[in-house]
Amino acid sequence: MIFWVVIAFVLIASVTIYQYSEQNRDYHAERMERKEEQIKQSIDLVLQKTTYPVTTENLGNIFRDEIYEIALVQNINFNIYDLQGQLIKSSRPKFEVDSISTCLDAEVLNNLAATPTKRYVEQKSAAGYNYQASYTYIDDKRFKHVGILNLPYFEDNSFNDKELKEILLRLTGAYLLLMLLAIGLAYFISKYITRSLQTISDRLNQTDLTKRNEKIIVENPSEEIGKLITSYNEMIDELEISAAKLAKGEREQAWREMAKQVAHEIKNPLTPMRLSVQNFERKFDPNDPDITKKVSEYSKTLIQQIDTMSSIASAFSNFANMPAQQNETLNVVKIVKMAVDIFDENYIHFSSDEEEIIAKLDRTQLIRVVTNLVKNATQAIVNVDAPNVLVTVTKDGDFVKLTVEDNGMGISMESKDKVFEPKFTTKTSGMGLGLGMVKNIVETYKGTINFTSEPNKGTVFTIRFPIA
Numbered sequence: 001m002i003f004w005v006v007i008a009f010v011l012i013a014s015v016t017i018y019q020y021s022e023q024n025r026d027y028h029a030e031r032m033e034r035k036e037e038q039i040k041q042s043i044d045l046v047l048q049k050t051t052y053p054v055t056t057e058n059l060g061n062i063f064r065d066e067i068y069e070i071a072l073v074q075n076i077n078f079n080i081y082d083l084q085g086q087l088i089k090s091s092r093p094k095f096e097v098d099s100i101s102t103c104l105d106a107e108v109l110n111n112l113a114a115t116p117t118k119r120y121v122e123q124k125s126a127a128g129y130n131y132q133a134s135y136t137y138i139d140d141k142r143f144k145h146v147g148i149l150n151l152p153y154f155e156d157n158s159f160n161d162k163e164l165k166e167i168l169l170r171l172t173g174a175y176l177l178l179m180l181l182a183i184g185l186a187y188f189i190s191k192y193i194t195r196s197l198q199t200i201s202d203r204l205n206q207t208d209l210t211k212r213n214e215k216i217i218v219e220n221p222s223e224e225i226g227k228l229i230t231s232y233n234e235m236i237d238e239l240e241i242s243a244a245k246l247a248k249g250e251r252e253q254a255w256r257e258m259a260k261q262v263a264h265e266i267k268n269p270l271t272p273m274r275l276s277v278q279n280f281e282r283k284f285d286p287n288d289p290d291i292t293k294k295v296s297e298y299s300k301t302l303i304q305q306i307d308t309m310s311s312i313a314s315a316f317s318n319f320a321n322m323p324a325q326q327n328e329t330l331n332v333v334k335i336v337k338m339a340v341d342i343f344d345e346n347y348i349h350f351s352s353d354e355e356e357i358i359a360k361l362d363r364t365q366l367i368r369v370v371t372n373l374v375k376n377a378t379q380a381i382v383n384v385d386a387p388n389v390l391v392t393v394t395k396d397g398d399f400v401k402l403t404v405e406d407n408g409m410g411i412s413m414e415s416k417d418k419v420f421e422p423k424f425t426t427k428t429s430g431m432g433l434g435l436g437m438v439k440n441i442v443e444t445y446k447g448t449i450n451f452t453s454e455p456n457k458g459t460v461f462t463i464r465f466p467i468a
Contacts, residue, residue, distance in 0.1 A: 001186045004177065009175040013168060020164045024155070028132065032121075032153040035076050036134055039151065042070040043138060044160050054140040056082050058148050060089055069262065079150040080138065085109050088147065097400060104148070108135055112148070131155055197225070213239065259330050273302060332357045332366070332400050332465075333393050339370035340391050346377060347386075352393040357400050359467045365441045372438050373404040380408030399464040401445075411453040419451070 046066045052058040059080055071077050071091035080089045085104030111136045112120040119136045131154040138147040199216060207213050213231045280298045285291065333352045340350045374389060381387035390405045409418060420439045441447045445465050453459035 001182050001189075005179050005182045006176065009171070013171060016167060016171065017164065020160060025161050027160075028153065028155045029121075032132055032134055032151065035074060035153065036136065036149070036151050038074055039070060039076070039078055040136070040138075040149065040334075042074065043149065046070070047138075048138065054146060056088075056146045059138070060161070063089050077152065079152075081148040081150060081398060083148065104150075112137075118415075123334075160244070200225075200228060203232065207236075207239075241294050273306075327360045327362055329358060329360055330363055330366075331360065332359050334395050335361075335363060335366050336370050336391065336402060339367040339375060342371065343374060343378070345389075347381075348374060348378070348391070350390045350391050354393070354395055357393065358468070359397050359400050359465060361445065361465060369438050369441055369463065370402070370404075375408035376435065377404055377408065377459070380410075382408075384408055395467075396464065398467055400467055402463040402465070403460055405458065405460045407458040410455040410457055410459055411451070412455060416453070420449075
């Protein structure tokens, strides 16, 4: 739009300049013809009144004084030449004789004689100005050529040039205003056109497989935008169907894996229980004097295996069904210290630079997080000569920072990506649900948990909870 406004301005300005140039040319040509005709009429009138014979030789005497009167009346200077191009008389009283002005070129004489109208106009320029010189014959009463009339005509375009500049200035002002209007109109039109595209772009950036995506609704879209919106909405429908199928498959797979894990963990204590029952049945003797002792040992074995099964069931229950949050304003330093004091090991230490850090958390879940991390740390330093576990609580800006550090065997590079996965464990016992549960609790409070570890040097778990 702006491009065509500029093109229109250039074309109209060019046409205007060309029109003024043609108008000036026609105006000066017509004016010079009128002046020439008026001077010829005055010359004819003088020739009619003169007492001298009308010959070339007498033209100087005939127009000795009259040439000045004619020039004054017509307000233009002119010259009279003989038929050979020699100057006879000029209306300029202070005429300076020179070779150019006193003698006409042969080309002028030839062109004048060759034209059917017996009139020749020569275009000239001097001192940066354009002027024309017309040549025509002076005839006697019998239409015999007796001389040549030369009319120098200087083109004065100052008025027309001034008028042209004013018109161009007005055109420029009008087109500047039109340009501003075009820019404004183009801006709003482009905004209107791209509004739908911006809506589509925003929705595309917000598209997330993990949540429900809204469809795009735009009133009266163009045909192309409408097709794009329809395609996007169809894609959203397909994504929701695919996400639902994927979620269903993941849930089913998770339950299958959980069922396998539960079955595996339960089978472990069932095997010794079965062997104990079979062995007791085979060796049972009511008359055996040690029968009471054997029954007691058998009972202890069964109770131990039953307790193992109970702990397995409790671990899976705790992981699958997290208790509802009971948020309360509490002193994190105090609660963490209390959780650490549960452990009797003398190598477990607590440290904090603050006496009180207030945050809204669930007391039970915070204790569970601390005990799980400390328990993992104690299990990692079983074979260490000088075991050490350090739990620290500090304030880090708008967060409370909890770290659990040990000098145990560390976590291998192969296991780092699987630490928080349910049922993953590097220990010979346990279900591998502790860190997964800790991660769930931390993320529920919009916190973060991460760790650093070096093999045979130790591991540091760092948790940040928002205070507010």
